[in-house]
Amino acid sequence: MLKAFENGADGVMVVGCLEGDCHYLSGNIRAKARVKRVAGIVDKIGLGAGRIHMYNLSAGEGSKFAAYANEFVERIREMGPSPINVARLKEA
Amino acid sequence: MITGTPKPIEEILEMLEPYDKIIVAGCYGCVTVCRVGGEKEVQVLASTLRLAREAAGRKIAIKEISLERQCDPEYIEQMRAYVQDYQAVLSIACGAGIQFLAEKYTTTPLLPGINTGFLGVTERQGEWSERCQGCGDCVLHLTGGICPVTRCAKSLFHGPCGGSVQGHCEVSKDVPCGWQLIIDRLKALDQMDNYTKLKPYKGWNTSRDGGPRRIVREDMI
Ligand code: SF4
Numbered sequence: 001m002l003k004a005f006e007n008g009a010d011g012v013m014v015v016g017c018l019e020g021d022c023h024y025l026s027g028n029i030r031a032k033a034r035v036k037r038v039a040g041i042v043d044k045i046g047l048g049a050g051r052i053h054m055y056n057l058s059a060g061e062g063s064k065f066a067a068y069a070n071e072f073v074e075r076i077r078e079m080g081p082s083p084i085n086v087a088r089l090k091e092a
Numbered sequence: 093m094i095t096g097t098p099k100p101i102e103e104i105l106e107m108l109e110p111y112d113k114i115i116v117a118g119c120y121g122c123v124t125v126c127r128v129g130g131e132k133e134v135q136v137l138a139s140t141l142r143l144a145r146e147a148a149g150r151k152i153a154i155k156e157i158s159l160e161r162q163c164d165p166e167y168i169e170q171m172r173a174y175v176q177d178y179q180a181v182l183s184i185a186c187g188a189g190i191q192f193l194a195e196k197y198t199t200t201p202l203l204p205g206i207n208t209g210f211l212g213v214t215e216r217q218g219e220w221s222e223r224c225q226g227c228g229d230c231v232l233h234l235t236g237g238i239c240p241v242t243r244c245a246k247s248l249f250h251g252p253c254g255g256s257v258q259g260h261c262e263v264s265k266d267v268p269c270g271w272q273l274i275i276d277r278l279k280a281l282d283q284m285d286n287y288t289k290l291k292p293y294k295g296w297n298t299s300r301d302g303g304p305r306r307i308v309r310e311d312m313i
């Protein structure tokens with residue numbers, strides 16, 4: 001997740017299966033806790049916690065996936081480029 | 093294992109203020125098991141630091157490494173070829189490992205990336221608790237396998253004290269009274285006579301009171 005920000009992502013959307021319906025039983029619940037940790041990290045270092053978010057949906061919910069993706073992209077657009085990309089632009 | 097918790101990132105960033113090129117060094121021993129200083133945590137910390145510094149307009153170059161154990165000289169030696177190329181080493185091993193690195197690389201500043209905790213056990217994934225304080229004169233055979241030094245907040249040898257209420261220690265309702273645990277266990281084992289075998293006082297000369305301790309095993313040298 002942090003690597004994605006290092007690689008220039010303005011936001012990171014994590015998608016897991018529905019809670020209670022994970023092939024790995026609690027994998028998505030653990031992922032949620034990890035995402036929460038990373039949100040705390042990116043917030044503390046000034047990127048903004050909102051730049052990472054986890055969504056849960058099933059493999060059959062294509063349209064929901066598209067709607068979540070659009071919603072997330074919109075949210076990140078509103079936040080603007082991450083301070084990393086701002087710093088990189090300045091340097092360039 | 094030796095446990096620990098990560099230092100707040102603000103504190104680490106402050107420590108790193110003078111430096112632009114560092115090593116973040118993990119350990120595959122205890123701190124990997126308690127998820128605070130292994131390879132994965134090296135990656136997370138290094139990424140965090142790079143992002144934080146770049147966002148602040150001052151990049152930092154980081155070499156990420158993990159040693160088999162930072163408390164054994166042969167593994168520490170593996171860093172010798174390149175350590176002088178870096179301004180500092182941020183170690184996320186336990187305090188013993190960090191100090192041993194500092195002893196071996198005397199011209200490089202060593203910085204602690206974690207707060208070392210206690211000798212403990214994994215209760216469940218993500219939860220650890222203390223069991224032993226390394227007193228140097230173990231009495232577990234007399235106390236039903238429950239350590240009075242660690243589990244009793246006052247390290248008493250003749251508990252429970254008057255602060256024990258319904259099985260809880262007076263320091264917190266969440267802390268079981270160590271001596272209540274011991275008595276219950278001794279009763280269950282039918283070993284209550286052990287209670288009278290406990291020494292009237294404990295000699296702490298094998299513990300920390302004599303300063304830093306050393307073990308020399310002639311048969312191993
Ligand atoms: S350096 Fe510390 S954490 Fe690493 S193996 Fe040794 S005692 Fe355990």
Ligand code: SF4
Nearest residue numbers: 224225227230231239
């Ligand atoms: S009695 Fe001493 S050595 Fe034994 S578990 Fe307790 S602190 Fe550790």
